[in-house]
Amino acid sequence: MIVTGLLCGALLGFVMQRGRFCLTGGFRDMYIAKDNRMFYALLIAVAVQSVGVYTLIELGIVQFDAGGFSWMATIIGSFIFGIGIVLAGGCATGTWYRAGEGLLGSWIALFGYMFMSAVMRTGILGPVDQSMKSVQTSSNSIAETTGISVWVFIAIFIAIVLWVVIKELKKPKIAIPTMKPKRTGLSHLLFEKRWHPFFTAVLVGVIALLAWPLSEATGRMFGLGITAPSANILQFLVTGDNQFINWGVFLVLGIFLGSFIAAKASREFRFRMPDVKTGISSFLGGNLMGFGASLAGGCSIGNGLVMTAMMTWQGWISLLFIILGTWTASYFVFIRPQVKKKTVVSDTTITA
Incomplete structure (x- = not known):
């Protein structure tokens, strides 16, 4: 298990750090910069994992039960999480790997994330969490709901x-000035x-696929997951109860380790x-993320x-x-302040 x-986790942290696989920046850039590349990268990782996991299910290697769909909790929680990742400067996985780079702001966000996740799971907000999740439909599976094979x-998804x-790759390439490589061979490819x-997305998809059989071999019937394991770490440190230690805990610790190795080797730490x-x-963002x-x-992973x-x-x-x-958060954090600044400058110019 260890x-x-x-x-x-180390593989995921290494790949995300070197590929700058940041979903917070990707979602934000869709709105502010009209740049969809990171979102498309996420779709690639989803497609790779989907084909792989359902193949493993067909072969009887892994199991999956979609369960019910707590629609109200999902909608409200996801929206709040989206706000939180902008304030925190990274999503759950991004916070773990950026902490491994030495970014102390991510350490602060990570503590808030772990704290509120624990409070929601076994703390005073547990009843609120369970009450909202009780509002659900009987089926979470799109295939089961529609009666169409998954x-x-x-x-259809792969075709999209x-x-x-292909459309993105056909766009004219923008020439970006690059410095003369200081390394050669494998070292240059890995760390420079x-x-x-x-490319990063394909690797993330493969690692996400690998997580399923590795996790289920320990009795944890799921793939990649960040929120519950993060809460488990804090709960274990407070209570000392070994029941909180599972494969997912070592996964998130591995993300930190892999990112640290990548950052040190690439001289970015x-x-x-x-x-x-x-x-x-x-x-504040970390707490909103955890809640x-x-x-x-679940988080963005x-x-x-x-x-x-699935x-x-x-x-x-x-x-x-x-x-x-x-x-929503990007508008209030990035766009609205700029609009106000331009308005003030414009009013000052007119008055003068």
Whole structure:
């Protein structure tokens, strides 16, 4: 359990750090910069995992039960989570891997995330969490609800992903000035060369697929997951109860380790202290992340990558509201201040 969890997490942390696989930035850029590349990269990772996991299910290697769909908790929680990741400066996985780079603001966000996740799971907000999740439909599976084979949905999804990827790759390339490589061979490819987001996405999808049999071999019947394991770490440190230690805990610790290794080897690791305003924002964002992800039953990885791949209502509706939450927060954090600044400058010029 320790070895496979750490290994899978380290691979994920290494790949995400080197590929700058940041879903917070990706969702934000869709709105602010009209840049959809990271969102398309997420779709690639979902497609890779979906085909792989359902193949393993057909072969009887892994099991999956979509369960019921707590629609109200998913919608509200996902929207709040989307707001939180903007304030925190990274999603759940992004916070773990950026903490491994030495970003102390991510450490602050991570503590808030772990704290509120634990409060929602076994603390005073547990009844609120359970009450909202009790409002649900009987089926979470899109295939089961519609009576159409899941492979039909997977085939349609893959066709859409291939179309958007080919369309994106055909766009004229923008020449980006690059410095002369300081390394050669494998070292250059691993630690210096900029990774394409689509290449990174394929690797993330493969690692997400690998997580299923490795996790289920320990009795944890799921793939990648960040929120519950993060809460488990804090709960274990407080109570000392070994029941909180499972494969997922070593997964998230592995993400931190893998990112640290990648950052050190690529000379990107350094401790960076946030200012007071950023630190407060990070802590608030982390708490919103923990509250929202716990309520929604998953974060941008658990819902946005894994449950989407399993073709569930929870996954796709959660992804939609995470994006909407990210856009809402981006407007108030990035766009509105600039609009006010321009208005003030304009009014000052007219008055003068």
